[in-house]
Amino acid sequence: MKQNSNRRSFLKKAALGSAAITSAPTILASSRDETIWLQRQHRENNYSANDQINLGVIGVGIQGIYDANDALTVNGSKVVAACDLYTGRLDRAKELWGNDIFTTRDYRALLNQKNIDAVIVATPDHWHKQITIDALKAGKHVYCEKPMVQKWEEGQAIIDAQKSSGKLCQIGSQGMASLGNEKAKQLYEKGAIGDIVMLDFYNDRYSAEGAWQYPIPPDANKQTVDFDTFLGNAPKVPFEPKRFFRWRNYRDYGTGVAGDLFVHAFSTLNHVISSHGPNRALATGGLRYWKDGRDVPDVSITLYDYPKTETHAAFNAAFRINFIAGSGGGGGFKLIGTEGEMEVGQNSVTLKRSKLGLVPAGYSMVAFTEEMQKKIKKGYEEQNLESRASSLSTGTTTWKAPSDYKGGRHDHFSNFFEAIRGNGKVIQDPTFGLRAAGAALLANDSYYSKKPVDWNPTEMKII
Template sequence: MNRNVTRRELLSTGGTVAAGLTMNTLLREARAAEANERLTIGVIGCGGMGRYNMDCMQRTGQCDVAAVCDIDRQQAERTAARSAELAGGHTPEIVPHYQRILDRKDIDIVIIATPDHWHAIQFLNACAAGKDIYCEKPCCHNIREGRRMVDATKKYGRVVQIGTLQRSQQHFQEARDFIQQGKLGKITMTHTYTYENESPQGMGNAPDSEPPSGVDYNEWLGPAPLRPFNSRRFHGSWRWYFDYAAGMVGDWNVHLQDIIQWVMRTPYPVSVNTEGGHYVLEDDRDTSDTMQTVYDFGSYVQTFSMRKASGKPWYVPGGHGMDFYGTNGMLHLSRSGWRIEGDEVNWSDRDNHELRTPNFEAKGRTVYEPHVQDFIDCVRTRKTTIAPIEEHYPIVVACHLANVSYLAKHKIFWDREKELCFKDRKLTVLDQEANEYLGREYRKGYELPEV
C-alpha cells in the first residue's frame, strides 16, 4: 500500500530533525550567554519590510534602534513610534539622509530596505563605514552593482545577511536535505512559478502630480532618471518599472530561484531565454505581465513561469512555488509546506504500484525571526550567515539575466568568468546588445561608489 510516510520516517537517515534541535539548543544557549551584549541598529528605508525587520530584531531583546531614515517623513515617524513602543518609550532619532546613520560610530548594524535602485549605493557606503548589513532582496538593481557589492563585503570584512528568509525555514531545509541525500534521484528539471490575476486594470493608471507633503522625491529617485512624480511609480508599485526594480522575477522569483540554486548547488546558468510581454494589464508598467524563462544549468533545465493575468493551475495551490523533478519522483515546495509524489518502479506494469520513493506531505510556515537571529549571531561571531551576499549574487545574476534576455529579445549565453553575455555556447561572439543591460546610467550626484 502506498501510504504517505511521516516526516520522521522520511528523514530518519538524514538526521535533519535531530540536527535542527541541536542547532536550536545551541542558539538558545548563545543568546542566554550574550543577553547583555546589545547591538545598535540604524534603519534605512522605513516601509513595510524595513519596519518589520527592525521589529524582529528588537523583539530578540538584543538590539536597540538608534536612528531611522526615510525620504517619506510619515513613514519614518511611524517606524520610530513602533520602535519606541517595543523599547518601552525610547524613540530613535529621525534623520533626513542615510549618511547621517552611517556617520554614527555607535551604530553596529544597518537595515537596508529601500527600493532596489538604492540598495547598492547605500550598501557600498555602509561597508566603507564599517557597518554590518541586513539587506532586503534582491541585493541590487543590476548585475554590475551586485559584483561591486560582493567585492566591498570582502574588502571591508562585513557580515551581510540578504533577506531571502526561506533558507532559515525548517521545511525548506528538510526538502533540501532530502534532495541532497539523493532520495529524489537524479534531477533533470526544476520549475518555479508565480501567478495571480490582476486583469484587466492591473494597478491602474494615475496622472502625474506633486509629491505628497513630507516626501523628498528627488532623493527617492536617487540614481534613477528624473521624472515627474506619479503615484504609480512610488510606494507599493515602484517594483513594476525597470527604472527602480526587475519586476516579478526580482520580486518573487528571487526567493524561489534562491532555493533552486541553493539546493542544486549550481552557481550560474549556462544560457537563458525569455519570452513574454505586457499583454493584458491596462496600466503603464514597463515590466512584463507574462513571462516564461528557460535556464540551462548544464546538468538540468529550469523554467520560470510568471502570470499576472491568469489564474492558478489545477495541480498546485497558492500563487507561488517550485518543483524538483527527479528520477524517483517529484518534490513540490512552497512556503505552505512540501510534498513528494513518488514514481512507480515499473511504469509499464500497471498492476505494480510500488514506488521509487514514498509519497509524503508536510505543512510549513513562514517565520522571519530565525533569519534575523542567524544574522545577529553572525554579527557577534563574525561567521558567515545563512544567506550571505556571496551566495546571493549568483541568484540575482540568474534573475536579472531573465530580464536581459527579455529586453534583448533573444537567447543569451553567460560567461561566469568574464561576467558577460555571448551569442553562442562556445562564448566566442560577444552579445553587445545584451551586455548593455548589465548595468545602468546613474544620475549625476548619485553615482555608484568605487570599491
C-alpha cells in the same frame, strides 16, 4: 557525480523493506503516506542593553517594516534609527519602534550614528549598491534586501566592499534559512529524487495589491517626499507620486517580477542543490492587464538551462508569473527528478516517489498477435525491471514545521545575528546573492532583447 552514490545509498536503504523505511523517516518516503514534524532549536539567550545588536532601517516601506519586525523576533536586537524619503514613514517608524529612535531623510546621517551595529537596506533596487557599499565602509553590518543589485554589473563592487570592510553582508531572500530549505537540501543530498530533471516555479496573483498597485497617501507632495533624492542616478523626471510609492512598476528603479520573485526561487534552488546557477535563459511575456503606466510585464515565462556539475545533472527550470490569474492565485516550487519530486516551502517539504513503468501495458501491445504478446511479456519478466524494492520505496511523505515555528524570516535574521556574534557564517553572502540575482535578471535581459542570453554562473557575468 556525488549524487549517484547518494542515490544508491538511498535505494539500498529502501530495498531493506518497509521496516527499515519506517525506522528512517527523516530521509525516506515509505509505501504509505505519512507526516513528520520538523524541529529546530535556536539560541534563546537573554542579552543586556550593552550586548544587543542595534539596527538602523534604511527604507521604511513595506519590506523595511516587515524586515525590522522580523528582526525584532530574535532576542538581543533593537531598532534605534530609521531613514526614509517620505516623512509619513518616519512618523510610522516612531509609532512602531519608539519616539526616541533617530530619524532622518539622509541615509548618510544614519550611518554616522556610532551606536548602530547593523543596517537593513530596504530601499528601491536602484539604491541597493550605493547604500550597501557606503554602509560597509562606515563599519556597519548589512542586511540587504533582494535582489542584491538592480544590474548584475553592480555585484562585484559589493563583494569587494564586503571583503575589504571585514563586516558581514546578508542578502535578504527570507526563506533561505528556513526549515523547509534545510530539509529539502538534506533530502536532495541523500538522493531522494534521483537526478534532478526540472524545476517548476510559479506565482499567480489576482489583486491590485499583488500587482504592486500600492496605496498612495493623500499628503504625498514635493514637501513630504524627497523625490529628487529618490531618483538618484535614474533619469530625471517631474515629481510623480506613483513612481515613488509604486516604484516596482518601473525599470528605472526596480527589476520587475524577476528581481522581486524569481530571485527567491533561485536562492532556494541554488542552496538546495549546491549550484552556482544556470548558464542560459529565454524569456517571453507581456503587459496583459495592469496598464497603469508601468513599463514591466505582468505575465512572464522564462526557461533556464542548468549545466551538469558535480552536485547535479544538467536540467531545465521553468519560471512563470501571472499577475492576472483568474484562478484566484497560488504558487509552487517543485524539484522533479528521475526518481521522485519535492514540493518545497518555507514551512514544509513533500516528497513523492513513484514507481517508473518499465514494462509495456495494453496500449503498445495491441499491435502484436496474442502469441507474440506472450513472448514479449516473458522477455520483460526475465529482466525483472520492476523489482519489489522499487515498489517499497514509493509513497508520499510530508515534513511540516510545528505550529509554534517562528518562520523562515525569523530564521534568516537569526542566522545573520548569530554570525555577527561570531557563531557561524551568513547563509547568503554577496557572492551567493549575486549568483541568485544575476540568474533572475537574465529574464529581463532576454525579455527586452527578445533573444536568449548566456551567463557564466561561476564568474557571474553575461557571456
